[in-house]
Amino acid sequence: MYKWLNERLDLERFKEKYLSKVFPVHPTYFFGEIALFSFVILVLTGVYLLFSYTPSSQLITVNGKKLPMAYHSILVINSQPFGLIVRYVHHWAAHLMIAALMLHMARVFFSGAFKKPREINWVIGMVLFTLAILAGFTGYSLPFDALSTVATGIGFEIANSIPYIGNAIAKFVFAGTFPSPGSIPRLYMYHIFLVPLLLLATIGIHMVIMVKQKHTQPKENKEITKGTKILGIPMYPQQISLMIFVFLFTTSVLFFLASVLPVHNVEFFGPPTLQTPMVKPDWYLLWIFGIIKLIPGSWNIPLPGGVVINPEVIGGLIIPSIIMGFVTVAPFLSKSKEAVHYWEPLEHKPVASSIGMAIIVMLVALSITGYQAELNIPLWVCRIFVLTLPTVTFLIALSLTKKGKA
Amino acid sequence: MSEKDKKSIEEESKSCITRRSIIKGLIGTAGVGVFAGLTLPFGTIKNTSGKKKRQKIAKGDKLVFAVGDKANQIIKVDDLPLHKGTLAYPKGKEEHHNLILLFHSPVNNFQEPTKMDFITKNGFAAYSAICTHMGCTVEWYPHKQFSFDFPHLFCPCHQSVFDIFHGAKVLAGPAPRPLPQLPIMISDNIIVAAGDFNGPIGPQPGGK
Numbered sequence: 001m002y003k004w005l006n007e008r009l010d011l012e013r014f015k016e017k018y019l020s021k022v023f024p025v026h027p028t029y030f031f032g033e034i035a036l037f038s039f040v041i042l043v044l045t046g047v048y049l050l051f052s053y054t055p056s057s058q059l060i061t062v063n064g065k066k067l068p069m070a071y072h073s074i075l076v077i078n079s080q081p082f083g084l085i086v087r088y089v090h091h092w093a094a095h096l097m098i099a100a101l102m103l104h105m106a107r108v109f110f111s112g113a114f115k116k117p118r119e120i121n122w123v124i125g126m127v128l129f130t131l132a133i134l135a136g137f138t139g140y141s142l143p144f145d146a147l148s149t150v151a152t153g154i155g156f157e158i159a160n161s162i163p164y165i166g167n168a169i170a171k172f173v174f175a176g177t178f179p180s181p182g183s184i185p186r187l188y189m190y191h192i193f194l195v196p197l198l199l200l201a202t203i204g205i206h207m208v209i210m211v212k213q214k215h216t217q218p219k220e221n222k223e224i225t226k227g228t229k230i231l232g233i234p235m236y237p238q239q240i241s242l243m244i245f246v247f248l249f250t251t252s253v254l255f256f257l258a259s260v261l262p263v264h265n266v267e268f269f270g271p272p273t274l275q276t277p278m279v280k281p282d283w284y285l286l287w288i289f290g291i292i293k294l295i296p297g298s299w300n301i302p303l304p305g306g307v308v309i310n311p312e313v314i315g316g317l318i319i320p321s322i323i324m325g326f327v328t329v330a331p332f333l334s335k336s337k338e339a340v341h342y343w344e345p346l347e348h349k350p351v352a353s354s355i356g357m358a359i360i361v362m363l364v365a366l367s368i369t370g371y372q373a374e375l376n377i378p379l380w381v382c383r384i385f386v387l388t389l390p391t392v393t394f395l396i397a398l399s400l401t402k403k404g405k406a
Numbered sequence: 407m408s409e410k411d412k413k414s415i416e417e418e419s420k421s422c423i424t425r426r427s428i429i430k431g432l433i434g435t436a437g438v439g440v441f442a443g444l445t446l447p448f449g450t451i452k453n454t455s456g457k458k459k460r461q462k463i464a465k466g467d468k469l470v471f472a473v474g475d476k477a478n479q480i481i482k483v484d485d486l487p488l489h490k491g492t493l494a495y496p497k498g499k500e501e502h503h504n505l506i507l508l509f510h511s512p513v514n515n516f517q518e519p520t521k522m523d524f525i526t527k528n529g530f531a532a533y534s535a536i537c538t539h540m541g542c543t544v545e546w547y548p549h550k551q552f553s554f555d556f557p558h559l560f561c562p563c564h565q566s567v568f569d570i571f572h573g574a575k576v577l578a579g580p581a582p583r584p585l586p587q588l589p590i591m592i593s594d595n596i597i598v599a600a601g602d603f604n605g606p607i608g609p610q611p612g613g614k
């Protein structure tokens with residue numbers, strides 16, 4: 001069999017070229033893989049859900065109660081023997097994918113791997129991350145329960161408040177004012193087709209470039225090989241078996257989480273009502289939610305034509321884009337021009353490392369601001385913390401890393 | 407190499423360049439064409455909302471409960487004892503942007519900039535229930551919450567707090583404007599509208 005295929009597909013060459021690719025060994029190298037496997041699980045569970053989900057907000061009468069079709073179809077899924085657990089696994093996998101992406105980014109950043117020659121892949125990675133968040137946002141809207149309609153409505157309003165073109169954009173994206181009859185079908189199209197397609201393409205490019213450029217190596221490898229060779233295990237058979245292990249492990253963790261910590265219980269939230277429940281966005285958007293809360297309602301930048309840039313746009317779009325944009329162009333801001341092949345210790349790039357830590361601290365502080373009212377922290381305290389904590393972190397980190405260098 | 411040869415090589419390479427630039431031009435045009443061809447249909451996608459204008463609330467419109475067991479029933483004065491509030495609709499015009507928050511509070515506490523002629527003598531007042539920030543539904547809080555130890559309207563989305571005794575002015579949170587007030591009056595023991603809201607409802611598109 002192998003011989004037959006080999007004669008036709010030249011498997012030997014493929015084996016030499018790709019199956020012997022060398023993978024460095026270090027636990028932090030698995031974050032990217034975990035994200036990838038979460039994506040695979042998302043696709044598999046997603047396909048299962050598609051069999052029963054109805055993308056429509058039309059009302060139907062079930063046992064005398066009027067329910068949106070989408071909401072009702074979720075109840076149907078929940079009642080299938082494996083429906084509930086598959087839904088929860090899907091939801092948890094989305095969380096895990098984003099969390100793993102974040103950790104992966106942190107590893108790439110603090111080890112200096114984002115710099116030359118891997119700038120392109122860093123930018124592609126940021127696109128991938130943004131797409132993953134979009135997938136999460138569009139997926140959040142689909143159950144069409146009380147919570148998800150409010151959260152998606154807020155997304156609509158943020159887009160809607162962009163000066164001049166906001167209304168047209170928001171109506172195009174959400175098929176009219178959310179929720180319109182067309183909104184759910186359109187969000188559904190994004191969630192199951194457009195975003196996954198783009199995600200798949202970006203993941204593909206990301207991996208091809210990674211194979212081409214090779215991983216950065218842990219620092220010990222430099223001493224061992226005197227910088228002459230790359231060190232690690234080959235794709236086949238060692239890395240493959242590790243990958244299978246990571247995949248199975250990820251799957252079992254997801255099933256475990258799904259069975260002990262149910263997420264997004266639509267029966268509990270109920271179908272959409274006039275009253276607004278206490279909504280919070282998913283944790284990875286909490287920082288934007290925090291910014292929206294921090295921006296004073298009086299921040300209006302007037303534009304010609306009686307239009308203003310209002311606090312929603314500033315907090316919901318402009319500031320997050322600045323932060324994301326800054327992270328995206330990070331490799332181009334770095335002054336060192338040598339190609340990085342080994343992990344850079346933090347003290348080789350004191351400024352970059354300190355900024356990285358400051359940004360993490362800021363995102364955490366902003367996320368806590370999202371819970372400011374529940375935690376009984378006055379807003380002005382949050383404002384001070386959000387500005388000072390990152391600065392202090394930056395200064396401390398800078399002095400520590402500088403000292404390490406000396 | 408003779409002069410002639412050189413020349414012919416030069417010429418040939420020149421013609422090569424021209425050929426290439428023609429191909430480049432063709433590809434460019436084709437690219438723009440395909441792009442434009444795709445943009446046009448996308449630009450003409452119709453939205454399905456079929457959005458109609460909000461029906462204005464008129465003098466004499468009766469208010470009905472919007473939620474709860476009594477949903478769709480006309481609100482009578484005795485339905486809302488002191489410190490009670492409810493979501494309401496103008497009868498026959500039950501659409502989202504007409505959602506009203508009606509409540510009953512001690513009449514002596516109301517002050518300017520509340521429109522004093524919009525409230526009733528026994529302390530009923532009504533506001534748009536759509537938060538001016540991002541359009542969530544505000545809630546009636548007759549009791550203490552956070553540091554506000556008096557009745558207020560509260561938006562659960564980003565915790566905006568509106569002062570019911572001072573024309574729903576924003577006490578906390580990101581809401582940019584007070585909630586528009588609805589003039590109401592009492593006739594025959596039921597609560598009816600005396601006109602439309604005194605301002606635009608909910609968040610305004612395009613940062614207006």
Ligand code: FES
Pocket residue numbers: 537538539540541542561562563564565566579580581
């Ligand atoms: S929608 Fe009411 S505070 Fe944001």
